[in-house]
Amino acid sequence: MGEGSGKSILIAGAGPTGLALALELARRGFKSRLVARAAGPTPIHESRALGVNARTLTLLEASGVSALILAKARRLTKFKISAGGRSLVTLETETFRSHYCPIQILAQGETERLLLQKLSAFGIVPEWSTELTALSGDVKKPMVTLQYTDGRIETVEPDMLIGADGAHSAVRKAFGFAFLGNAIESRFFLADYRYAQPVDTGFIEMNFLNPGVLGRLPVNEDTLRYLSTDEDFETRIDHPAMVLEPTWSSEFRISFRHVETMSRGNVFLAGDAAHVHSPAGARGMNLGIEDACWLAFLISEGREQDYSSLRMPAVKTVLRDTRRNTAFINLKNPVLTKLRSLLLPLVNHIPSVSTAFLRNAAGQDTPPPPWIPGAQ
Numbered sequence: 001m002g003e004g005s006g007k008s009i010l011i012a013g014a015g016p017t018g019l020a021l022a023l024e025l026a027r028r029g030f031k032s033r034l035v036a037r038a039a040g041p042t043p044i045h046e047s048r049a050l051g052v053n054a055r056t057l058t059l060l061e062a063s064g065v066s067a068l069i070l071a072k073a074r075r076l077t078k079f080k081i082s083a084g085g086r087s088l089v090t091l092e093t094e095t096f097r098s099h100y101c102p103i104q105i106l107a108q109g110e111t112e113r114l115l116l117q118k119l120s121a122f123g124i125v126p127e128w129s130t131e132l133t134a135l136s137g138d139v140k141k142p143m144v145t146l147q148y149t150d151g152r153i154e155t156v157e158p159d160m161l162i163g164a165d166g167a168h169s170a171v172r173k174a175f176g177f178a179f180l181g182n183a184i185e186s187r188f189f190l191a192d193y194r195y196a197q198p199v200d201t202g203f204i205e206m207n208f209l210n211p212g213v214l215g216r217l218p219v220n221e222d223t224l225r226y227l228s229t230d231e232d233f234e235t236r237i238d239h240p241a242m243v244l245e246p247t248w249s250s251e252f253r254i255s256f257r258h259v260e261t262m263s264r265g266n267v268f269l270a271g272d273a274a275h276v277h278s279p280a281g282a283r284g285m286n287l288g289i290e291d292a293c294w295l296a297f298l299i300s301e302g303r304e305q306d307y308s309s310l311r312m313p314a315v316k317t318v319l320r321d322t323r324r325n326t327a328f329i330n331l332k333n334p335v336l337t338k339l340r341s342l343l344l345p346l347v348n349h350i351p352s353v354s355t356a357f358l359r360n361a362a363g364q365d366t367p368p369p370p371w372i373p374g375a376q
């Protein structure tokens, strides 16, 4: 079992949250054990979380991961909003005063591989294809049964159990954490397309179809992601170059849920295990990495019991904002959609509104990490 100051730490899940947690612990001299049901990191072609925000880069600077991300990621220079193809708002990220650009673009699988690279330097490799199949004991003394693909079973009793095991978290369910909230009616669809030549990857565009929306996001130099509330959205895409192939598609319903407390006794939750919301605002992976960095800091200070009270306000802020953004994107009432198109161009002329939007995108609307001097 992984150890630091004599305490054994078991992390369930090796997504961005579990990996960031193990790394932040390791660089402070705390060795953890990391197990994951998945056979490996997220495949590169499943682009998933594309936005790495400025707060995440600030948090991952000390481990050296940010430098690796910046060497691979694409800088986002503009956020555009249009309606029926007519431009309503263009926000230039250059106007945002911060050490880092609000959002850099890198596929989730790439970010996970960079975390893994730095983690391996501490001699920590996740135990892939290892599933938590049963949890017993209580929150003071959790007992975990691990099952390997060859059928072998192991029971462990960690001093600290951290559930970074995603939205369907076995740890959360086993230890009675309520996960309150709701799913919204609409379905969302996405498709990634690879083109025969490089395309403009400097901007994100949301085009209101009234009703519905079609989003265009960069993935890498020759691939774009389209995201929509309209099932027939692919017929409405104005491809910027000859399509080579669709590389990934997915369909999902959006839920807004969070736990009421992120720890009970010696059991802690982080990332999607503790909160889920819509991808509007690109916060999911970033918020999970932020949880991980806070928890590692607090463990290293012997203050892990402060984790929930320090993180819950940030979680509630992000859930509230993404809920509001999703409702705004998803407006159906024709009077309200018309009003939205009339009012949005004003954003170009109200610096406080555009700054608030960019601050949000940068992830700087939650408390800054106290262990990083001058962090925004």
Ligand SMILES: Cc1cc2nc3c(=O)[nH]c(=O)nc-3n(C[C@H](O)[C@H](O)[C@H](O)COP(=O)(O)OP(=O)(O)OC[C@H]3O[C@@H](n4cnc5c(N)ncnc54)[C@H](O)[C@@H]3O)c2cc1C
Binding pocket: 012, 013, 014, 015, 016, 017, 018, 035, 036, 037, 038, 039, 048, 049, 050, 051, 108, 130, 131, 132, 133, 164, 165, 166, 167, 169, 170, 190, 250, 270, 271, 272, 273, 279, 281, 282, 283, 284, 285, 286, 287, 288
């Ligand atoms: C289409 C899509 C687009 C998205 N876009 C963005 C975006 O632009 N920006 C953003 O920030 N976020 C985005 N997200 C959200 C982001 O992908 C998630 O928030 C992020 O992956 C959460 O990380 P996590 O480590 O908490 O959980 P996960 O990535 O879900 O990892 C969970 C880990 O737990 C393991 N596990 C699960 N159950 C068990 C078990 N019983 N035993 C052992 N291990 C287990 C899994 O194998 C995995 O290793 C998007 C998500 C989707 C689906």
